[in-house]
Amino acid sequence: MTQSPRQAAPRAQAQRRREPSGVTLRHVAAAAGVSVATASRAFSRPEKVDPSTRARILRLADDLRYVPNRAAQALITGRTMALGLMVPDLTNPFFPGVIKGAQARARDRGLSLLIADTDEDPGAELALVGQLAQRTDAIVLCSSRMPDDDLDRAARLCPVVLVNREHPGVPAVTFDSDAGVREAAVHLRALGHRRVGYVGGPAHSFSDAARAACLHAEFPAHGLEVVLLGNHDPSFEGGRRAADVVLSSDVTAVMVHNDVMALGLIGRLLDYGLDIPRELSVIGWDDIEFAGMFTPGLTTVRMPREEAGRAAVAYLEAALGGRPSEPPRLETRLVFRQTTAREHQRRPG
């Protein structure tokens, strides 16, 4: 008998808190009369095991209700099969849209999605990325407000893809506002408008800068003058507060940084007794579900947000799989509803 120095120590086998279904590969292997290695390969390297034994193993696994232990897989494999997704505020309907798309795609591929809400606190984002990175293979940063160098650090921490923000060296799913804005321009021009205001979002928001830039690039070419009406909180209240600035300007139409703000603005103007859209045309941004539910329905630039979510995880899948790819630039379109109408001088407010 060959001496075997191993196996000497008696196995204490402490009583541990175990998962409900304590069925492991070992059990399946034993039942099938094969080694754990073969059982493992039956799942992950199908071509390396005899079809009949494989079938037997799979059937037994099923009978025993075997479910692989993801932690063990993650440990040996180095891949958690989970992705992270960070958003500034779940309460803004734009983000659940992105999540929905991301989650659907992830689920299709057997990936899980961890959600983090930063509560609009740019300072907390980097730390949160750190936390997420421990449990995921890669992260989607949606409309991140992080300072540029935090972003650099984050990208070094773990594979990252941005949505609705751009930063050199970091892949990003972006929205091409041009098409939507151009449509808005011809639309407003056709209605007779000349001077249109832009009610901006947060001062250091990337997307706000992008939107303003896009306006400046497209509107003058269509004979429209754009008037900046300040930076505001990207909330309903922010929109309401912007009402006075709008009234005291002499624009006949405004574009607003996002739909929620636009709705706040309109609500406030309605309170003032203004006739929307007769006295002021309003165009929002995002096309959240509620934009179409309001009366009057909000004309707005649609951002394909579920698609953005899907594209972001698709990109990460590819990147993790070593297949290089380019995250897409998504087209926007103007959605025509009832908050835009022929230009008409309003009575002094």
Next chain:
Amino acid sequence: MTQSPRQAAPRAQAQRRREPSGVTLRHVAAAAGVSVATASRAFSRPEKVDPSTRARILRLADDLRYVPNRAAQALITGRTMALGLMVPDLTNPFFPGVIKGAQARARDRGLSLLIADTDEDPGAELALVGQLAQRTDAIVLCSSRMPDDDLDRAARLCPVVLVNREHPGVPAVTFDSDAGVREAAVHLRALGHRRVGYVGGPAHSFSDAARAACLHAEFPAHGLEVVLLGNHDPSFEGGRRAADVVLSSDVTAVMVHNDVMALGLIGRLLDYGLDIPRELSVIGWDDIEFAGMFTPGLTTVRMPREEAGRAAVAYLEAALGGRPSEPPRLETRLVFRQTTAREHQRRPG
């Protein structure tokens, strides 16, 4: 020299795809001149290691940017430190609210939150629970539409807490509609209403049944007759479609299964030229953010949904920690806005 039969086999140490920060406990231990065991204890059993060595270990860990490998911890510990949260539809603002609360609480406790959206498919829920269960310690089932026996199976799969649904033997964070509904009753009665309709949600929805039951329990006591106006899709469109039923009934006020439906209903009635609330008072359910953003502002029964999310994870924490507790029953309140007014016979529609 003591003979050591171990350590004979040469370590091949295959080149594996490793996490970006390849720093493990072993490195920290080596740097600190202690064993991995001590290093480990420096983190998880602080009292069992000398304060000075502990300090040294922690500092070194920090310097080396050590981050513990959650997969390894999960493997040995049997705890993933992650929770799952399943919702029917992220697009309904009620659910992001719950998620926000859950996520905030989870993050505070160092837990992660996995999100699953069932896309309103009750048949898919059980399978999704199975998937989630592999990666989490416990699951929050929010407004689950699962059939009862699926629910039983799910609960056997892994620790579960329900939100906004009840089922014998399964803990649940519930909403006590009574208070809100009672307020609605006295409110409507004070405004002179007698017959109030109920525009129901999905036929087999637990919460719809609960809400209807609550109406039947409270309204007659206040001299109000309740008229059931059918079951409808819990969406904006569903609310719009319910408009005709409402018009053809002779009620002067309606309660609607949720805010989104109420908004749809109101929008449609406005289209018909109805004066809301003069000709019909409307009360919604949930108090989603947008309820207050509409014009007219929607009077509605508030559900403290972020609190529900927090309570659900708090309950699970306790349960996993072996501390038995009872998930709370949360109070609802009526939020008075502009869609309710004195009863006033409307002109025949």
Next chain:
DNA sequence: ACATCTTGTGCACACGATTGCATGCCAGGT
């Protein structure tokens, strides 16, 4: 008949952390 390749399987190690047990050390009681 023998060399070579292919195929299917098992052995054993590795992943990174936790933890029961053993051990060595030092203080204090007798």
Next chain:
DNA sequence: ACCTGGCATGCAATCGTGTGCACAAGATGT
């Protein structure tokens, strides 16, 4: 001097899976 006991630490096993390597048996080529 010796025993006792607490404290700090190390050893080694363990969690469940993946995978390189070795090996046996059968297939194939000359």
